[in-house]
Amino acid sequence: MVPHSAIEPPAAAAAASLAASTKASPPALLTTGEKTDWNETAPYAEAVEISHRLERASRFVKVLDIGTTPEGRTMIALVVSKDRAFTPEAAARAGKAVILIQSGIHAGEIEGKDTVLMLVRDMVVGKKFAPWLDHAIFVVIPVFNVDGHESFSPYHRPSQNGPKSTGLRNNAQRLNLNRDYIKADTPEMRAWLRVFNSWMPDFHIDNHVTDGSDMQYDVTWDMARNQDLADPAGAWVRDRFVPELDKRMAADGHLAAPYGELRNANARREFFMEVFSPRYSHLYAAVQNRPSLLVESHSLKSAKTRAWAHYDIMRHSIDTIMLDPEGLRRAVRDADREMASRAGNRSAPPVYLAGKVSDKSRPLVYRALKTGPYRSAVTGGNVTRYLAEPDDLETRIHDQIDTTVEAQMPLGYLIPAAWTGVADLLKLHGVEMERTTKPLDREFETYRFGNTRFQSASNEGHVMLDFEARPVTEKIMMPAGSYWVPLKQRRARLIMAMLEPQAPDSLARWGLLNSVFEGGRGDGVGEYLSEPIARRMMADNPELRRQFEARLAADPPFAADPRVRLQWWFQQSRYDAGDSGRYPIVRVWEK
Numbered sequence: 001m002v003p004h005s006a007i008e009p010p011a012a013a014a015a016a017s018l019a020a021s022t023k024a025s026p027p028a029l030l031t032t033g034e035k036t037d038w039n040e041t042a043p044y045a046e047a048v049e050i051s052h053r054l055e056r057a058s059r060f061v062k063v064l065d066i067g068t069t070p071e072g073r074t075m076i077a078l079v080v081s082k083d084r085a086f087t088p089e090a091a092a093r094a095g096k097a098v099i100l101i102q103s104g105i106h107a108g109e110i111e112g113k114d115t116v117l118m119l120v121r122d123m124v125v126g127k128k129f130a131p132w133l134d135h136a137i138f139v140v141i142p143v144f145n146v147d148g149h150e151s152f153s154p155y156h157r158p159s160q161n162g163p164k165s166t167g168l169r170n171n172a173q174r175l176n177l178n179r180d181y182i183k184a185d186t187p188e189m190r191a192w193l194r195v196f197n198s199w200m201p202d203f204h205i206d207n208h209v210t211d212g213s214d215m216q217y218d219v220t221w222d223m224a225r226n227q228d229l230a231d232p233a234g235a236w237v238r239d240r241f242v243p244e245l246d247k248r249m250a251a252d253g254h255l256a257a258p259y260g261e262l263r264n265a266n267a268r269r270e271f272f273m274e275v276f277s278p279r280y281s282h283l284y285a286a287v288q289n290r291p292s293l294l295v296e297s298h299s300l301k302s303a304k305t306r307a308w309a310h311y312d313i314m315r316h317s318i319d320t321i322m323l324d325p326e327g328l329r330r331a332v333r334d335a336d337r338e339m340a341s342r343a344g345n346r347s348a349p350p351v352y353l354a355g356k357v358s359d360k361s362r363p364l365v366y367r368a369l370k371t372g373p374y375r376s377a378v379t380g381g382n383v384t385r386y387l388a389e390p391d392d393l394e395t396r397i398h399d400q401i402d403t404t405v406e407a408q409m410p411l412g413y414l415i416p417a418a419w420t421g422v423a424d425l426l427k428l429h430g431v432e433m434e435r436t437t438k439p440l441d442r443e444f445e446t447y448r449f450g451n452t453r454f455q456s457a458s459n460e461g462h463v464m465l466d467f468e469a470r471p472v473t474e475k476i477m478m479p480a481g482s483y484w485v486p487l488k489q490r491r492a493r494l495i496m497a498m499l500e501p502q503a504p505d506s507l508a509r510w511g512l513l514n515s516v517f518e519g520g521r522g523d524g525v526g527e528y529l530s531e532p533i534a535r536r537m538m539a540d541n542p543e544l545r546r547q548f549e550a551r552l553a554a555d556p557p558f559a560a561d562p563r564v565r566l567q568w569w570f571q572q573s574r575y576d577a578g579d580s581g582r583y584p585i586v587r588v589w590e591k
């Protein structure tokens, strides 16, 4: 049984833009999607073969080897450039907008693969989109999760309406690449980060297919465009990109909406967008001050409808950028400067690190579907199904963000010399840093962790944790060879997303600094010795005794736990190193 939507957009039957592209193509450059009316998709080898055929057909295309998957497959990207700017350096010299497009990060959600190859074909063979190359250079990753793509099965996507067999969501290490942008555990993500951080695209597109309730919309999208993307890049998205894209999609017969869901609020159903963090592709681009379009076509629409949606939303996004490509380039570079200018400025606005969807809303007509019950022979009860009847809800959309975590941007961070893993990860993200040449022993700003709670289940191969991070100023010794990470650089916001511990995807939250929470230097002491030491301290130090008794009176769980009572005294003693539960990375305001 193939699941399907109760309703398809009328214009999807002809899918005029797809048909025109197919008609203009030589047979050797047709994808399996086109050849099977989107009932099938081919193994990765076809995308690689078509990429090479495009390279042979046009001087403007080059296929790059960008990395190797865990199962040993070669990851490719196509560069499309009229200037033959096939390296990041040459692209930077060309001074054109660089647009990075990727498909198949979740390999079962695959219509972006064939349709982006069609777009490249239409730039260099059919020439319909050749004018784009006067103002832009394209970097295209046709399949990101290659190993997942090759794990073909008809059973990977139970709620998806074709193609017959597809790849898998996760990579071969069972990790979701679209949660790996910050921690970068997978070889695929490490390859992607090298591509992103060397080519430094001005705009990014990530093609997906979403599951979920049936609706009239054939495509939904999400973009950072509130305080989660620095202005003027954010303003460019809000004021110039989104309204124009909406208009163009509607003119072609698409029903496009922001990505989100209806929830009960204010005694009715209201529409809520989601607040994402930089573990996701489009918010990773945002912490690098780059607009990114998350495309989510709908799993219940036919694969052909989805292909049509991907082709058109990419085409109209690029056409929208082409109205003023220099405007986009200026906006993102000004956003880079705006962020970097906050470094070390205590009166600059704090940097947004996390938020929740706002109670603030504005009117929206949401195009849902009516539902009706039917009697089930299986359950013996009523089951709800969607009907082919539009339900145009007069409601409100919540598409703003209330900030929940923010921080002032210091001049930079110092990472102790021993924390090489943290420094290496920052380098992979393109962060500039230098090593200190002499020890620094002085007061620094950092955090003390409290109320630490490790999550009870593994998440993407990590046991994440929650904590409170209390700002403190303490005398701390930073050995020679520590890493000085200045924030006066265009990646300032990314650095804060990784190093401010309370940020949702910080390295501390992902569990990359867990030894900090393990207490002490390892040379413990038995109770038979520590209790007499503590008793002696209590007798010699009336002030400590007074503090201890106050704590006993105020904190019954403390008073009831012999181990933590003894630990309290140990922490007051000179045997304690004092750095347990202290964040090892410090915030520096003056060099």
Ligand SMILES: [Zn+2]
Residues within 6 Å of the ligand: 106, 109, 208, 209
């Ligand atoms: Zn997806």
